[in-house]
Amino acid sequence: MNSVWLDTDPGFDDFVTWLLLEGLPGTRLDGVSVVAGNAPLEHTLANALKISTFLKSGAPVYAGCDRPLVAEQVTSQHLLGESGLSSNGRTLPESTLRARPEHAVDALALHLERTPLTTVVAIAPLTNLALLLRRAPHLARKIERLVIMGGSSDGGNHTAAAEFNIFADPEAAAVVFGSGVPIHMFGLNLTRQVLVTRRHAETLRATGTPAGELLADHLDFYLQIRDPQRNAPMPFHDPVTAVFLARPDLFREVPAAVEIELQGRLTRGMTVCEFRVPRKAPPTAMVAVEADSEGVMAYVMDRLLMFCG
Ligand code: BDR
Ligand code: CA
Numbered sequence: 056m057n058s059v060w061l062d063t064d065p066g067f068d069d070f071v072t073w074l075l076l077e078g079l080p081g082t083r084l085d086g087v088s089v090v091a092g093n094a095p096l097e098h099t100l101a102n103a104l105k106i107s108t109f110l111k112s113g114a115p116v117y118a119g120c121d122r123p124l125v126a127e128q129v130t131s132q133h134l135l136g137e138s139g140l141s142s143n144g145r146t147l148p149e150s151t152l153r154a155r156p157e158h159a160v161d162a163l164a165l166h167l168e169r170t171p172l173t174t175v176v177a178i179a180p181l182t183n184l185a186l187l188l189r190r191a192p193h194l195a196r197k198i199e200r201l202v203i204m205g206g207s208s209d210g211g212n213h214t215a216a217a218e219f220n221i222f223a224d225p226e227a228a229a230v231v232f233g234s235g236v237p238i239h240m241f242g243l244n245l246t247r248q249v250l251v252t253r254r255h256a257e258t259l260r261a262t263g264t265p266a267g268e269l270l271a272d273h274l275d276f277y278l279q280i281r282d283p284q285r286n287a288p289m290p291f292h293d294p295v296t297a298v299f300l301a302r303p304d305l306f307r308e309v310p311a312a313v314e315i316e317l318q319g320r321l322t323r324g325m326t327v328c329e330f331r332v333p334r335k336a337p338p339t340a341m342v343a344v345e346a347d348s349e350g351v352m353a354y355v356m357d358r359l360l361m362f363c364g
Contacts, residue, residue: 056083058170064092064179065102067277068293075297084114088159092179093131094139096121102140105147119159119183123224134280144272160186172199178293185227188234200237202296206326207243217324225324229315238340241295245343249351250288267363307345310338
């Protein structure tokens with residue numbers, strides 16, 4: 056069994072990613088570290104504990120960093136609501152679970168020490184990962200691959216230049232992308248190809264099951280971020296990372312030297328991707344540039360419908 060670790064700030068697209076990572080063939084989800092991002096840590100942690108209960112996950116949940124390394128804290132609460140995980144109807148029940156007492160960075164370090172190799176899926180600001188790589192740089196070699204939803208080779212969402220997860224903690228992203236860990240970057244240039252629509256919400260609702268209706272109500276809210284009528288498709292950001300673990304054949308990646316802009320007045324948090332050949336700098340990441348969009352959404356819906364029963 057290949058070990059997988061999830062670093063997250065749930066978020067509806069984080070919720071779906073976690074669902075997909077449960078029971079992925081040949082893998083075991085060994086831990087979930089939570090970080091501030093979509094909302095402050097008190098909310099993202101509460102959301103994670105509710106998701107864990109709902110999914111009957113066996114993975115321990117750890118609270119990580121409650122603020123970026125250096126940057127002023129930003130959240131997506133203006134889009135996602137106060138909790139970061141809003142719904143148009145049914146909500147996840149309260150959880151009686153507690154986070155484990157260890158700090159997420161300590162827990163991940165211990166896990167990496169004890170495990171031959173781990174795939175880390177990071178779908179949030181990279182604060183926890185940066186701290187880990189600063190505290191225990193020797194553990195970089197225990198990360199088989201770091202699959203990140205973050206950045207973009209082609210325009211941002213939080214600002215014109217920067218994607219939210221990177222903008223929220225650019226110094227952390229710079230540490231991570233400079234660490235030498237094998238990175239697979241799934242940025243907005245890729246996730247804008249993988250669109251979730253009203254039709255997907257209707258399919259989930261049509262199951263008539265409590266889980267299908269709950270997912271559909273959350274997806275309805277997610278679709279309203281862009282269009283109150285829910286007629287515009289939305290990029291389904293985080294789940295592509297989980298699909299990549301199961302179906303790498305659905306993506307095309309290109310090596311690139313990715314650097315994080317830390318200075319620019321308009322471009323802070325931008326992931327500058329050097330694709331030029333001949334190379335001007337050694338590659339630091341495999342950057343996903345193309346998805347079989349239909350194939351990715353078919354995989355996601357199959358798994359969601361299977362979960363709904
Ligand atoms: C990323 O930001 C968050 O709002 C989403 O969960 C995703 O991780 C997209 O920019
Ligand atoms: Ca996220």
